[in-house]
Amino acid sequence: MVSMDSESAKREDAAKEAAKLVLANPSLDLEDLKKRLCEKYRIADALKSSEILAKIPEGERTVAVMKALRLRPVRTISGVTPIAIMSYSDCPHGRCTYCPRGEYAAQSYTGREPAALRAIQNKFDSGKQALSRMDHLEAIGHKVEKCELIVMGGTFNSQPKDYQENFMKGAFDAFNGFESASLREAIDANEKAKRRVVGVTFETRPDWCKEKHIDEILEMGGTRVEMGVQVLNDAIYEKVHRGHSVQDVVDETRILKDASLKVLYHMMPGLYQNEKEDVAMFRQLFSDERFRPDMLKIYPTLVIPGTQLYEEWKKGEFRTYSSEEAAAVIAEASEYIPKYVRVMRMQRDIPVQLIAGGMRKSNLRQLVDAEMKKKGVKCKCIRCRESGLSRLKNLGEVDEKRVKMERISYDASGGREEFLSFEDEANELLLGFVRLRIPGEVGKNRPHRKEIDSKTALIRELHVYGQEVAVGKEADNELQVQHKGYGLKLLREAERIAKEEFDKKKMIVISGVGAREYYYKFGYKLEGPYVSKFL
Known part of the structure; x- marks a missing residue:
């Protein structure tokens, strides 16, 4: 033997x-x-x-x-490693007509999605889920030293406070490699951990993004919020039992941005709207300054057995888009998506055998790309221009001699946004960017956080693309753009604009706990859930 x-x-x-x-x-x-x-x-x-x-x-x-080796650097090519974990959560308002809930699954999930399967396998233990995902990614060659933690499932921040804190503490303990006495201690310990959390995302609803909810999200390390917006139509919200209004979306988008958080909308084309109405909805998203999210996830409406929508569909009262129709709508809508927006996903991870009606092909992004090519247009969104992804797909290489800083200025949610980016315009490639926000004037729309006054500017995101480079290390291969000085140049220019053009005296950065040390090097200090610096 x-x-x-x-x-x-x-x-x-x-x-x-x-x-x-x-x-x-x-x-x-x-x-x-x-x-x-x-x-x-x-x-x-x-x-x-x-x-x-x-x-x-x-x-x-x-x-x-x-x-x-048939491995996928795409998982970490955007500069950080996403680690998704799922809570066992429901929604406080009840259940929307289209919303699935599989056996042993969180609300809005079937239980057959990859993240849901990991959650079920680990009995919804946050620490075990995070460790399982990190160990798997390391085994197939990915660095897991700069991670984005994504908390999925129902409306997590509507759950009992003790459940939320214990769930988040378990996750941070997993990244730290040891158990802390409290969530606050676990978060602070992650500043120097080998596996650092540089961002935390929470999925929630617009009516659960009031000021008190946002304060709780910040206390748990939150840096981005994904809101289930779906459509911009109160009559449809009522029809699907959504439980909030378009005005809730408007108000909470402003409050989130003025608290320095990044804002992502989930949108659902095909939800009681035809092709023309859906394209008009996407146009409104970015022509109307009350919305203008930073990121999108586009999920064409699917009909899942066990939902009220399924009963309507069976009776012929509801019609879904085919894969080709969905692609055509999104391709036309993409013409209205600005360069400052990142389209994160274009369809849900629901297995085709669970879909009764709606698109059944799993390559929607490719179908959209093909449709846009037929029209002779290109998507301008951040994801389609990332330098790392373009190199990976053999779509072009950055000519660093032609890289220049670009600036887009726009009004959004009662404030002013300055989107600064390093780009190789000739090859239409993006190396990195910073989102600088100048909040609205004091008064009705004043930011509610005590750290933010009328003389404060906000950096809501600073991101350099390319394959993840570990904290404190230098870039060492062709896919790595990080740690070459682009981030510091963007930071310095944002500080200059805030001080010289808007007469601001202080800069607030919503830094993931694992990225705080980067800002400490440049004079920033911890202030509440942020890091800040006098200009």
């Missing part, structure tokens, strides 16, 4: 040889290579790509090598 130590040693040797051969010739037949090496070293179970990758130095993990 072969000992475990002997088997492990043979796998190590096989992985080392495979790594050398892949580096020498990334176009080789990977499966044939694995088979030959298993025979040569007499290994019973096939080599894993992750074992081979572990033997390749980080600086040599090029696009070609990652593709040869």
Whole structure:
């Protein structure tokens, strides 16, 4: 009988040889290579790509090598590693007509989505979910040292306070690698952890983004809020039992931005609107200064058994878009999406066998791209111009000699937004950006946070794209743009504009706890949930 130590040693040797051969010739037949090496070293179970990758130095993990190993650098190519965890939450208002809730799942989920399956497998334990995801990503070659924590499931911030705090503490304990006595201690400890949380996102509803709710979100480390907006129509909200109004969306968007949070809208084309009405809705999103979110997730309406909408659909009272119709609507709507917006997703992760009506193809973004190509137009959104993604897809490379700082100024939610970015305009590539907000005047629309007065400017986001580079390390491969000085230049220019053009005396940054040390280097100090600096 072969000992475990002997088997492990043979796998190590096989992985080392495979790594050398892949580096020498990334176009080789990977499966044939694995088979030959298993025979040569007499290994019973096939080599894993992750074992081979572990033997390749980080600086040599090029696009070609990652593709040869059939691994996906796209998961961390935007500069941070997303870690999604799911709470076992419902919604306080009841249930919308289109909303699924699978057995053992949080409200609005079927229980068959990847994040939901991980949650169920880990009995909705936040720490176990986070560890499971981080360990998996590390095994397939991704760095997990700069992470964005995404809290999903129902309306999390409507749950009992103790549940929220214990759930978030468990997650931060997982990133820290040890247990803290309280959520506050766990958050503060993450400043110096190996696995740092540089952003926290909460999914919620517009009527759960009042001032007191936002204060609680900030206390839990929140930096971004995803609001289920769906449509901009009060009659439809009433029809689907949504439980809030368009005015709630307007008011809470302003309050969120004036608290320095990033704002993402979930939109649902096909929800009692035809193609023309849906395109008009997207046009209004960005022509009307009351809205203008920073990010979008576009989820064409699906009919799921067990919902009230399903009963309407069965009776012929509701019609859904086909995959092609949804793509055509989104392609036309994309012409109205500005350069300061990032379209994060274009469809939900619901398995096709659970969909009774609606689009059934899983490649909506590709269908939209093809439709736009037919029209001769290109999407201008942030995601479509990210330098790392473009390089990964062989769509173009940054010419750093032609990189220039660009500026877009626009009014939004009662304030002024300055979107500064480093771009290679010739190749239509984006390297990084900063969102600077000048809140509305004191009075009715005054920011409610005590840290923010009439002489305060806000940085709601500072992001440099490209494959994640660990905190304190230098870029070491062709996909990495971080830590080359672009972020500091954006920060300095935002400070200059705030001081010289708007006469502001203080800058507030909504920094994820794991990114605080970056700002400390430039004179910022902790102030409540923010870091701040006098200009």
